[in-house]
Amino acid sequence: MKLTCIYCKTEQFDQGKGSEEHVVLSSLGGRKSSRSICCQKCNIELGKEIDKPLAEGLRIISTFYGIITGRGKEAATLKSYGTHNGRNFDLLPGGRVELSRVKIDRQIDEEKGVVNISVRARNVDEVNKLLKQQLKSLGKGIEDIQIGEITESVEYPKSISVSIDLGLVSQHRSIAKTALTYIATMISPERLRSGCFSNIIEYIIGSEEASNSISMTQINFPPLPNISDAQHRVIISASEDKKMAIGLVELFGGLKFMVALTDCWEGPNLQKGYAVNPLNGDQVEYEDTVNLNDEHWSEKASGFDGGIYLEMVRKVFGAAFNHHVKLEHERIISEVTEEFFKEFGGEDFTDELKMKLSSRIAKAIANSVYKINEYRIIPPDHFKII
Template sequence: MPSCIFCGEPLGADTKPEHILLDAVGGRMTTRTVDCSACNNLFGNGIDKAFAGQSPEIRNLLQFRSGSGRTAPSLKNVKAGEQILNLGGDGKIDLVRKPFTVKENPDGTFVVDIHARSIEEIEKLIPHIAVSIKMPVEEFRKQLLASSASMIEQRPNTIPFRLSFGGIDAFRSAMKSCLVLWATLVGNDEVSGEPYCAARNFVMAGGEAFHRLRTMLDTRPIPIVDEIRAAYGPLFNLIHVQSDATGRVIGHFTLYNLIAFRVVLAEMGGTPDRRMTLVSNPEAPEVWSKGGNFDLPFDWLSAPEYNLEDVRVRLARFHAHYAESKTPDEFERMIVDVLEKNGLQQGGPVSAALAHKIGGELGLRVAMHRLGLPFEEKATLAELMRRYRKQETGPKEDPPSSGGDAED
């Protein structure tokens, strides 16, 4: 029966599965034969959380699901210029503000200002507003439906994010992943042995001296990056462990093809001339592979470099990929909205006048989006509600932000 490489406890059928590449960053490969459930829980609530905590902005931006399918993390109360936003892991953006305000006029009438992103939200607010102005719900609903309303669409202001990678706990997690992957190749007995003792102790307890001497961030592109990108996408995650002829063992953990964590598992004494790679596509977590197909020059693995210019180049490519992958979704949403607003059915005839009208509306919305200006469509609330309820019977789209005012 195998024993945990970290604490020596025997492993069994009830051992909790360990994600070699963290579930939080899209990992799906698990093992029950390397570390015990107690150590797994310890890592999950500590060093693995520290590692995953260095990339929630990336996951949110691109809606990267976890390996087990959980939605990307949400970001709350994010400042974008003068706006405060909640960024959902599903890509939805909510402006943080009061859902409604009530102002009483000197003559005893009220002005009600409602801010909502869907018809459903307005419906939920109606009883609360009616109570606040002491009006029967149905009477308030009747007046509200006849009031003016606006559907406002606006691209959020620029959101500055500060990414930070490294630190002892994140490196402890990267080392743990490399040791676990390596054990699936060379066996628990070897990784539990003396050559790996310092690395295991670092995972369990940290240590400034080990961190300084045997870990380092690496900003260089992997020599075979084009081959990996072609198979696993431009933002791949990769764990590669390799030994040389003397049994020196080095691990290289690339996160989202942005930054790499280089760790030394053993200075000597490991099984010589072996290698193991686990690579995953975070945009499609079902696409992953474990094997020894990638052979990196050991001299390259041994000489990591940290260069700010490399970081800037990688971030620029990341931003370009984001713009390329997400902009079409925005335009598709606008196209669907304009077509449905004009009652256009798939396969139906389109007159020249209607085509001209649709083209003009769509051009205006795209231009306003590009310029970061608000696009506003005014109507009675009843008209907007009829329109968007009709759309809800078809393909689901993100509902618009709506505003309305009613005076009693």
């Protein structure tokens, strides 16, 4: 069967052979999708116009959580996200801070016939790689160099300024598209194109303001489906009696929106909910367990509310930051333990060694919590060029 794209209303494609449209954006960790909604051109154009602003507005949360996208990729590293001691740093997935770039200084003392090379890098492996490159360019070998002072440092920026933006109309159009895409996965292509959803479609493509189509909301969402504190959820309820269909959209477990999909619903009662955990890709769907009450049906979509927005953003970013802290502590414990056993691996793991390991872990975590910079001079004979 041939279907017409619901957005441009001109391009046609075979049922199930249209462009892949995700319910929750793939860039936010969504997996579920449909190929019976739109053409590739509209998918690409709406992706740039409304989906990209939504993903970028939430990218700091995606990065702090270290999400996995719907295509199995890591959350984006935020390049040159800030400056510390005159050096740019990146924010890695999970929220870890790292220097944006390495620095190499090379000075030639022709009188003494020596070359002084200074390398500032993010880890020992990088130092080794850069030194090898420098030696190769000079036509020298490892035996030709003399190691000078080596300092290992862990430094913490005093603060990181973040930006979370969900106030753009384009972003709300993307969220409305999320609800429409989900209901499209559970109804026939003919019902989707019957004219019942014309208002919300016009709002999504930008032809109609329709500020009463979507709003941020503080109403309680149904308890199911629920699989993660960081989950994305889409819940659809359509009422035969009320002639209405509404969608509830929740991003990162706390950014909540209500979408008025139609007020001329001619189908049967329909209740279904979908949840995906962007941290690992787990997803679930529940039917007939998400019936909405009068609170949901009586609330009218009213656009953007700054007070509700700030309250929800504080909650969601706080949860993302706490997850980052948990990941940091796990990383610290793993790295300190690995280094410890490299040093003492050949000895019996006595109570004294257990206490020494515990003390090192506790100190490293305390430095992380209280942002205490740490510097360590490495003796030249302990540094090996591999």
